[in-house]
Amino acid sequence: MLPFLLFLPTLAFGATPSLWPLPQAMKHGDGVMPLGPDVLLCYGEDCEELPNDIQDGWDRAAPLIFSHSVSSSVSTTLTISIDDPSAELNLEADESYILTVSESTIEITSPTQLGYYHALQTLSQLVEFDYDSEAYSIPNTPLTITDSPRFAHRGILVDSARHFEPVPTLHRVIDSLTYAKLNVLHWHLVDTQSFPFDSPSYPDLGKMGAFSKEERYTVGDVEGVVEYARKRGVRVMVEIDTPGHAASWCKGYPEVCPSTDCTQPLNPSTNATFDLIEGLFKDLTGGKKGEGIFPDDIMHLGGDEVDTSCWSSSDDISKWMEDQGMDEDGTYAYFIGRVQEIAHGMGREVVGWEEIWNHFKTDLDPTTIVHVWLPGSSVGPEATKAGYRVIWSRSDLWYLDWLKTSWDSMYEAEPTDGIAEEDQHLVLGGEGCMWGETVDTSDILQTIWPRGAAIAERLWSDKGSTTKAADAEGRYKEFRCLLNRRGIEAAPSMNMIGREAPESPGGCLDQRR
Template sequence: MGVLRTALLMGIFLWVSLLANGLNLWPMPASVGYGSGILYLSNNFQLRTEGSKYSDDSRILSDAFLRMVDLVRVAHVIDGIVPSSGVLDGLHVRIFSEDDKLNFGTDESYKLSIPASGKETYAQIEAQTVYGALHALETFSQLCYFNFTSKIIELHSAPWKIIDQPRFPYRGLMIDTSRHYLPLAAIKKVIDTMSYVKLNVLHWHIVDEDSFPLEMPSYPNLWNGAYSYSERYTTADALEIVLYAQRRGINVLAEIDVPGHARSWGLGYPSLWPSFDCREPLDVSNEFTFQVLDGILSDFSKVFKFKFVHLGGDEVNTSCWTATPHIKNWLKKKGLNESDAYRYFVLRAQKIASSHGYEFINWEETFNDFGKQLNPKTVVHNWLGRGVAEKVVDAGLRCIVSNQDKWYLDHLDSTWESFYLNEPLENISKPEQQKLVLGGEVCMWGETVDASDIEQTIWPRAAAAAERLWTPTWKLATDPKLVAPRLAHFRCLLNKRGVAAAPLFAPGRGTPPFTGSCIQQ
């Protein structure tokens, strides 16, 4: 079946490629106009910022510009002679906001104008914020090509007029550092590639039952739960990831999954376990449990500045509570059954998070079990399947879509086509309810990935979802075959940039099925 699928896709590749018209941008912008001229990038390509309110004291824009120029030139040695006419000398960027704070809802729109051959020698970028300008730089980089005859960089189909903004404010990718440790360099590579596809939230599932690798100054023994002495993150490491992501327009959403998935906590503080024989969920009857949670979220608030924190709440098996005498007595004294105690824990964790300035996200089991009893500020994170988002917004709560049948990257049999076609607003037609769907997220659970294979497991499938989350509905293809050549081109571009993106025409993290061009794999 895999060989047949590849043959069919390759059979349509040639005629579909005619539809692309050289418009090899990913994700597709909201509005694109272009011509037929050719420009040549100056060897001294420069950034100008006259007319901007943004001062760039933090060098977010100037550093991003240098990275963009490096990306354009990375594939080949540029040693040709640039013609005397039709030369593009640089980019003139005007940003209308002085503020470079990044958080949920930051304006990410931009306008990119590239002249035809003539007297104008600078392309123009206009954006409300520096983060919109970063997206414009990425779009610009994808318009540039190396000419193997002249050995210079060309920009085809000028003039260009691109007006762009995201469809959803939340466009996420989750990584899991509890099932396998990921070095900082691997996390940074993921962040870099997220910026290429205009994803804007790195959901960091930092700890779980398997390991607790993060330093917590308030409770320093917690990272005794790490796999080994060296497989840990210091507080400074975490801050480094947050700042690295922020300079690329990406927020970091930290997750502390409670009360389940927390067995590793007790390696540092055994009293968090219900008992030595029954080690999770966290002991709901012990005030120390909530003191530790308060300390963790206090430490989080000094590092993770995103508006939201993820409190987990999924897959809570309460049997340890009812099997442990002191918790069973506590339940009886409080007049609670195990379901009541689960709700008590979730709501109390939300209250603690709120005291540290956070709004909170919980996995969908909390909504399935408790519905409107949740704090009305709860964002419900769907994962179990389809049809949940419409129930969440009907209850007046916000939602993030990650249904596992389509957007779980650890499902290695899931193809990029299924990622592309997954629609967060399925069966949600009322505008006021559509606004409650903040966006979506693809999830890279870590059981089968570490630094050796994470890139080819994420990409290019996550890029397919990224277009669904960025591009307006009317520009999305109803048949993924129509975008296959463009995504194949983008996958090859990722390879040129040093990203180990897997072949397009193989599910999961497949290998090239035969010899041939990158774009045919």
């Protein structure tokens, strides 16, 4: 019988492969399988030609696995078995896989191409390079990993409105997400400071609302980012925050704002506001489920930090509210409901920040997904008890722009804390939020990483195997070094303040601030 171990974080560092995030289960022996860059890909029972996405997945993984140029006579067969190689990206998608390594062959079995992508990432961490012999190998063989994510929604929010993030930067962020098995780019596209998207229906939004003529996305730019992500198994969930965080809209269409002096929240008293929102949403979604430049089933509508005093200070809006028999809070509810209805009419489920729950509780449409973010929030237990789904991003724990939040605090945070066991299935997952006030291309990756890896493991791995940061520290340091070797500017792993540079010469594992 082959010796095996269940891969747990309490094992001595280096005793088994240093994988991040931890797989659900692994058994292994103590052999070594030689490996070379000459890998024969065998797809299906008859070694058929690989579907495009499957071939592309290998073409991306191979340079990560074989990062050194060597000559080798070792030939290996990678057998790939996938039930649905073009599965749709959504919350229900099956991302599981089985990776098996014997003395001479590697096998990946998955229901979808998504699990196959994850298996390749795991394989890329298993392969070792010997600098003395200039040879590749996989230790701890025979080896079998059976793996699947704990949560379906595992993301990073990127904010392109406080500072513009060029398309190549977004591509690099997406690449980095896949290394940690994260599967959602939450794209906070527009905000108070800028509107960097060229809407075909309302072109002055981008023309007037962007920081500059170069800091804008065309429809083709956005389509390219979404397709780039799709090919890598990453969903792109767009956020258009309303009615607050929308002052940039006024520059091109001042009629949708209360006044030139009090620009947000958006004007609820005119159909011009909702006509613009509907036109913009149609540009983004195509008006139907599964269509548009953002075909994802879920759309984030914000709804947070709404200071309604501008409405009362406007004579026209104040009179309109009086005529409708609504106060400020009632008008807020009216706005949220009407915008949700527009999104639902285009086949989208909707997410809103937790203020909409704090204000309206179960008066919200029951399909609403509540995004938990306030420090110390208890909304998760409240909303799930009432049957609402949640995404978890508590700012005191998972906001990446909070530079003094340590990786171990992020790691030991638990999205289901306080939630009854029978309601925990309503926690869709969570996100690390990379708000952009002090982030642009120059520092975004070292602010996301490596602390984002702590969030990634919490969202992927089994709850019981990943409770203590101290048990994960060795693997965490190794993963940061892996990111660096792949050209991702992950900051020193033991930083007291996120994204600070190393303070002195030293190896990757030893760098700290």
